[in-house]
Amino acid sequence: MKTTYREAMRAAIRDAIQRDERVFLMGEDVGAYGGCFAVSLGLFEEFGPERIRDTPLSEAGFVGAGIGAALGGMRPIVEIMTVNFSLLALDQLVNNAATLLHMSGGQFNVPLVVRMTTGAGRQLGAQHSHSLEGWLAHIPGLRILTPATLEDARGMLWTALEDPDPVLIFEHGTLYNVAGELADDAGPVDISTAAVRRPGQDISLITYGGTLPAVLDAAARLAAEGIDAEVLDLRVLRPLDDAAILGSVAKTHRAVVVDEGWRSGSISAELSARITENAFFDLDAPVGRVCSAEVPLPYAKHLELAALPTVERIVAAAREAVGARG
Amino acid sequence: MGKADSDHARHLLHQMLRVRRLEEQCVELYSAAKIRGFLHVYIGEEAVAAGVMSTLAPDDAVVATYREHGHALLRGVPAGAILAEMYGHVEGCCRGRGGSMHLFDAGTRFFGGNAIVAGGLPLAVGLALADKMSGRSRVTVCFFGEGAVAEGAFHESLNLAALWQLPVLFCCENNLYAMGTALARSESQTDIALKAAGYEIASWSADGMDVLAVEEAARRAVDAVRAGGGPHFLELRTYRFRAHSMFDPERYRDKKEVSRWMERDPIDTLRKALETAGKLSEKDWKSIQREVEDEVKAAVEFAEAGTPEPLEDLTRFVYSERSPE
Numbered sequence: 001m002k003t004t005y006r007e008a009m010r011a012a013i014r015d016a017i018q019r020d021e022r023v024f025l026m027g028e029d030v031g032a033y034g035g036c037f038a039v040s041l042g043l044f045e046e047f048g049p050e051r052i053r054d055t056p057l058s059e060a061g062f063v064g065a066g067i068g069a070a071l072g073g074m075r076p077i078v079e080i081m082t083v084n085f086s087l088l089a090l091d092q093l094v095n096n097a098a099t100l101l102h103m104s105g106g107q108f109n110v111p112l113v114v115r116m117t118t119g120a121g122r123q124l125g126a127q128h129s130h131s132l133e134g135w136l137a138h139i140p141g142l143r144i145l146t147p148a149t150l151e152d153a154r155g156m157l158w159t160a161l162e163d164p165d166p167v168l169i170f171e172h173g174t175l176y177n178v179a180g181e182l183a184d185d186a187g188p189v190d191i192s193t194a195a196v197r198r199p200g201q202d203i204s205l206i207t208y209g210g211t212l213p214a215v216l217d218a219a220a221r222l223a224a225e226g227i228d229a230e231v232l233d234l235r236v237l238r239p240l241d242d243a244a245i246l247g248s249v250a251k252t253h254r255a256v257v258v259d260e261g262w263r264s265g266s267i268s269a270e271l272s273a274r275i276t277e278n279a280f281f282d283l284d285a286p287v288g289r290v291c292s293a294e295v296p297l298p299y300a301k302h303l304e305l306a307a308l309p310t311v312e313r314i315v316a317a318a319r320e321a322v323g324a325r326g
Numbered sequence: 327m328g329k330a331d332s333d334h335a336r337h338l339l340h341q342m343l344r345v346r347r348l349e350e351q352c353v354e355l356y357s358a359a360k361i362r363g364f365l366h367v368y369i370g371e372e373a374v375a376a377g378v379m380s381t382l383a384p385d386d387a388v389v390a391t392y393r394e395h396g397h398a399l400l401r402g403v404p405a406g407a408i409l410a411e412m413y414g415h416v417e418g419c420c421r422g423r424g425g426s427m428h429l430f431d432a433g434t435r436f437f438g439g440n441a442i443v444a445g446g447l448p449l450a451v452g453l454a455l456a457d458k459m460s461g462r463s464r465v466t467v468c469f470f471g472e473g474a475v476a477e478g479a480f481h482e483s484l485n486l487a488a489l490w491q492l493p494v495l496f497c498c499e500n501n502l503y504a505m506g507t508a509l510a511r512s513e514s515q516t517d518i519a520l521k522a523a524g525y526e527i528a529s530w531s532a533d534g535m536d537v538l539a540v541e542e543a544a545r546r547a548v549d550a551v552r553a554g555g556g557p558h559f560l561e562l563r564t565y566r567f568r569a570h571s572m573f574d575p576e577r578y579r580d581k582k583e584v585s586r587w588m589e590r591d592p593i594d595t596l597r598k599a600l601e602t603a604g605k606l607s608e609k610d611w612k613s614i615q616r617e618v619e620d621e622v623k624a625a626v627e628f629a630e631a632g633t634p635e636p637l638e639d640l641t642r643f644v645y646s647e648r649s650p651e
Binding site: 024050055056058060061062063064065066067068069070071072073074076088091092095096100101102103104105106107108109140141143163164165239 | 387418419420421422423424428430431432437438439440442445447448449450451452453454455456457459460466478479482483485486489642643644645646647648
């Protein structure tokens with residue numbers, strides 16, 4: 001069937017609420033408004049205000065309440081409008097959700113799912129455009145998911161709800177309108193492995209979430225130049241699928257990591273380090289990185305675009321890595 | 327005072343003394359370097375935990391702060407498991423991963439042990455939300471200090487609890503100092519019950535040095551919450567006799583103030599009242615003391631005899647051992 005990323009996500013929420021009476025959606029404007037990004041549009045009318053629960057603008061309060069509800073036996077899906085606002089709830093995410101199982105010596109699981117948008121590309125300025133999922137991926141105890149495809153948008157939520165531990169799902173804001181074919185019987189997918197989106201022999205382009213479309217475009221352009229790029233979609237930023245990453249690099253001997261976060265202290269820094277630590281002798285070129293410019297994301301369209309990993313920059317980085325063959 | 331009442335008062339006296347002696351023991355063990363980390367004792371505030379806990383049912387939930395040994399003990403966590411936790415032993419209530427500030431116990435629905443000021447309030451709101459959505463008549467009680475009322479999480483939690491009419495009892499242990507910051511130096515409005523009332527929450531204050539007053543106020547509140555009356559708020563006016571933690575040189579308050587409050591020691595006060603009323607003989611008191619001494623001694627032996635978790639288990643309990651299919 002023809003669908004969009006937004007509709008796939010909505011179908012996943014509807015399905016979860018129908019499957020399990022403990023599941024409910026809670027967040028800012030998820031109810032009467034239909035969700036800031038219209039993901040939950042119509043669900044309020046369908047399921048009512050108990051299961052599609054509007055909250056005040058109060059991130060620490062409702063994220064913490066989600067943790068408490070999870071401890072109390074519910075299966076909350078908490079929506080935070082954007083990753084920027086999640087900073088107001090970082091205490092609850094980092095000091096409670098991520099730590100309670102360990103601090104309690106294994107007694108208290110936190111089966112919480114938090115969804116939020118991330119990323120730039122819509123001229124929203126610095127306070128609505130950052131990609132901070134790499135920060136959260138720093139935290140042991142959390143699972144970090146970045147659905148980039150319709151299948152993952154449809155399928156990751158249910159698996160996340162089945163996980164006894166807290167799961168954060170980052171939905172890139174530019175993906176919601178992506179349309180395509182999704183199998184009628186599409187359902188839950190695994191949330192522990194990376195996926196090869198385009199097999200190739202000459203270089204591994206490693207990415208996730210919102211930059212996957214640009215990386216696939218770049219791979220198509222490279223193919224026209226005779227460079228056969230493999231595109232690896234990480235899907236899960238924590239715990240990382242080392243086997244898939246190192247397996248791809250062992251095959252292609254070159255890697256460029258594409259990450260919309262800033263280079264310094266980013267998830268791409270972690271990937272680069274892991275590849276260097278574990279696959280140094282497989283490499284024919286230094287690990288390349290295409291990240292966002294180290295500026296708060298500007299509003300002006302040309303400046304914003306210049307700050308982001310574009311197809312041109314990805315192609316250039318791949319050419320450079322391949323050219324390093326000498 | 328009838329027989330039932332005096333038996334109950336003696337029980338509360340016993341409960342307060344259990345907390346007092348356990349913590350005096352903790353201080354000794356800390357000084358002897360047997361236990362480490364931060365240690366915040368509750369000495370002087372025992373009437374609050376004893377009075378509130380006595381009103382709860384076994385399936386109610388309790389959320390507490392980093393000054394929570396007394397709450398854990400009176401909620402039913404064995405003294406040995408509490409002390410073993412401070413020793414960092416696997417026999418501790420959190421297998422040595424939590425320590426003094428992070429006591430947890432699933433069996434008694436004791437949800438911490440939260441060392442972030444006001445960090446437990448949203449959790450309590452969520453536990454109450456789960457009960458309400460599931461149609462259960464359980465109560466969640468959340469303890470926190472008056473320092474927490476300056477945090478955003480306090481205001482967000484009270485607002486949510488009132489907005490959604492959740493079955494939660496907020497218990498503010500107002501001991502007048504947030505570490506070394508006196509209430510009047512940190513709050514524009516120092517009447518905390520009034521602040522809570524601003525959220526349309528039924529709230530009142532009680533003398534936190536009088537266990538019977540605390541219990542009466544708590545029982546009224548817990549009954550109202552359980553009956554569907556929405557969130558309630560208690561400000562319990564109390565005082566800690568000791569420093570904030572073992573590292574606190576206590577330069578922010580004078581000794582006279584401390585000794586004035588110590589004259590209102592909740593244990594001495596109740597003991598004297600019972601003696602005056604002829605409801606507590608010297609023999610009764612001795613027997614309570616002996617029972618508490620025995621319990622604490624056994625707890626120390628239990629903790630001493632404990633074992634460290636094997637190092638290969640270091641990374642256990644970061645993620646659950648059961649993963650989704």
